[in-house]
Amino acid sequence: MSSNDIAIRVQNLSKCYQIYDTPRDRLKQFFAPRLQSLVGQTSKQYFREFWALKDISFEIKKGETVGIIGRNGSGKSTLLQIICGTLTPTSGSVETRGRIAALLELGSGFNPEFTGRENVYMNAAVLGLSKEEIDARFDDIAAFADIGDFIEQPVKTYSSGMTVRLAFAVIAHVDADILVIDEALSVGDAFFTQKCMRFLRKFMEKGTVLFVSHDTGAVINFCQRAIWLNKGISKYQGEPKDVAQKYLAELYESQQGESVAVPNVSHSDNSLPTGQLRDMRLDFINTTNHRNDIELFSFVPDAASFGKGGGNITLVQLLDETGQPLAWVVGGEKVRLIITCLANTNMFSPIIGFLVNDRLGQPIFGDNTFNFSKQSPLIISSGEKFEAEFEFRMPILPMGDYSITVALAEGTQQDHIQHHWVHDALSLKSHSSSVSTGLVGVPMSNVSVSVR
The missing domain is CATH 3.40.50.300 (P-loop containing nucleotide triphosphate hydrolases)
Incomplete structure (x- = not known):
């Protein structure tokens, strides 16, 4: 140079x-x-x-x-x-x-x-x-x-x-x-x-x-x-996303001790339900390029992760309203994100959350279970399986690559142990979009113009 x-x-x-x-x-x-x-x-x-x-x-x-x-x-x-x-x-x-x-x-x-x-x-x-x-x-x-x-x-x-x-x-x-x-x-x-x-x-x-x-x-x-x-x-030194991921892992390790190798647990009920994956696009007769077609890829159990290992995430799925796993989803439609976990120790008040990130790793939206379960926190025994379900309308995403990062913690929002944080556990690819501005589009119930 x-x-x-x-x-x-x-x-x-x-x-x-x-x-x-x-x-x-x-x-x-x-x-x-x-x-x-x-x-x-x-x-x-x-x-x-x-x-x-x-x-x-x-x-x-x-x-x-x-x-x-x-x-x-x-x-x-x-x-x-x-x-x-x-x-x-x-x-x-x-x-x-x-x-x-x-x-x-x-x-x-x-x-x-x-x-x-x-x-x-x-x-x-x-x-x-x-x-x-x-x-x-x-x-x-x-x-x-x-x-x-x-x-x-x-x-x-x-x-x-x-x-x-x-x-x-x-x-x-x-x-x-x-x-x-x-x-x-x-x-x-x-x-x-x-x-x-x-x-x-x-x-x-x-x-x-x-x-x-x-x-x-x-x-x-x-x-x-x-x-x-x-x-x-x-x-x-390197790509911002890589540097941020390494920094985040070190930050948690400095507070709660060194991360452990989280085992890839394979259980028969962790596999996708039998039957064909349903392509939600087939339910729509409108095939114009204004529809937001988002391709989904399989959960990556060995994706980059860190945590204390008191529990681990064994499966991440995106389902439709009837519980069918999706290979494609249309922006604006209702979906259910299911995060399945396994407790390796006795756990009190687990927190399960997710973030949808763009290709640079910038968070677009996400949520966790803390506010919905803090009144009656769960007590999980070692070896027990449990899951979180998030139901929402899929935003309309600009064309490009996205990923879902998931995490399992224990405690409160302010004071918790990070047991398993999985970067890019589930990948998405938006092939077409009607978003004109912004990071995501919100489905409109009505758009009109008139003279009064």
């Missing part, structure tokens, strides 16, 4: 902090090298080393959007600050090509004593704009921020949402080549967040974006690649 095609190059980057137990140790360390030079002996070290980053390397092409995920303390913010030049690395190098605009820690780069207007001029000047350029763009910046008369008030009087509005408004109008965003949009209101998303999507058409988020769905949706940082180390 040509160097001219690279927007950001990070090579063997490391950042080490010296941690002192007391201020006295810091003072001792200050004088230690001087004592060493006097007595000619190796001085004692009065600090502990903490490596926030260790040997990180990657390249980001111009026009590419890359997401960084990781738990708190994994080094994400440190990495972004080094790339933006506000921190100096201990070792390694960072090369950037083009103007960088960054939205890092809330209010970073703002003087709380200055008014919003004064901070706009100061911040935009730091990002490389002349006073004449800021004058020409100020009205647009103020309109984007939409904080009214607060633009003339000190930033210290702002709410966190107002601070983000003003900071994002500035970076949206400085003609940056590289945009760096660190989780800051999570404090904005829904309307402003949508405005920011529209700007980001337009910027991504030509600019480079480095995007940090705990929201794996956002990373899957926005990014072409993802980097998973864990305790300062680059744990995995």
